Amino acid sequence: MSLFWIVLRQLAQIEAMATSKKLITREEWEKKLSDVKIKKEDMNKLVMNFLVTEGFVDVAEKFRMESGTEPDIDLATISDRMAVKKAVQSGNVEDAIDKVNDLNPEILDTNPQLFFHLQQQRLIELIRNGKVEEALEFAQEELAPRGEENIAFLEELERTVALLAFEDVTNCPVGDLLDISQRLKTASEVNAAILTSQSHEKDPKLPSLLKMLVWAQNQLDEKAAYPRITNLSTANLEDPAV
Incomplete structure (x- = not known):
């Protein structure tokens, strides 16, 4: 065998070793997990953060009483915020x-962008209800002036009037504006703006942590075979494939 083929074979073996994944058994993995300590207080705060941000005021109040976890905003304000969100979702x-x-x-x-989107939603509701003349008048008087000042607003207005x-x-082609998802999108934007005005995060922490978990697993998949959450x-x- 020539020296060239010997070297080539050794390089192939080295590369195979470098790219081979480490196998971690369930026993090893569960032991590693058991070594990680998380305070119950921190878990409770995560749950409360989710309940407050998503607006589950009754559940948040019950959870506060049972766990002793205090929310970082007045729970009474959640009802007001949810009333706004419900009004948008209902088309009011x-x-x-x-x-x-x-x-x-x-x-x-x-927040001119939020105000424009609310006015845009008003226009959509007029069109949904067949109030064509009122819709055209509203678009011309309320939305067109804002479109002249902002090209993005103008494009959204043109798309809506279409x-x-x-x-x-x-x-x-623009029928999606009449979908309930459009109302939900606007309602979520309003909800986030109110939370921000109350010095509260606009998104709950728990979903972000789950996204981080998925990302971390995807990174680890390249280096090891291990029991993963699917x-x-x-x-x-789920046990690793051998």
């Missing part, structure tokens, strides 16, 4: 705007 945008202003007028005064050009919105809802460990 004018009522939602009034409720936001009752909570804190500065929210809309300092709904009026189609009799059958099911085949309309179903986040059950958190069951």
Whole structure:
């Protein structure tokens, strides 16, 4: 065998060793997990953060009483925030705007994008209800001036007004604006703005930690075979493929 082939074979063996994954058994993995200590107090804070951010006021109050975990905002404000969110989700945008202003007028005064999206949702609801003339008047008087100042607003306005050009919105390229998902999107934006005004995180920490878990597993997959969580809802460990 020539020296060239000997060297080539050795290089191939070295590369195979470098790319081979380490096998971690379930016993080893569970031992590593048992060595990790997490305070119950921290877990309770994560749960409370999720309940407060998502607006489960009744559950949050019960959890506070049972665990002794105090929320970082007044639970009474959650009901007000959820009333705003529900109004948008129901298509009652004018009522939602009034409720936001009752909570804190500065929210809309300092967030032109949010205010535009709420007005855009009002326009969508007028179109949904077949109020064509009222929709055109509202678009011209309330939204067009804002579109002249912001190209992104103008593009969104043009896309919304395009709904009026189609009799059958099911085949309309902008028909997604009439989906319930559009209301939910606007409601989530309002919810986040209210939370921010209350010096609270706009997103709960728990989903972010789950995303970090998935990312960490994906990184580890390149280096080792180990019991991994494939179903986040059950958190069951699945043995590595041998």
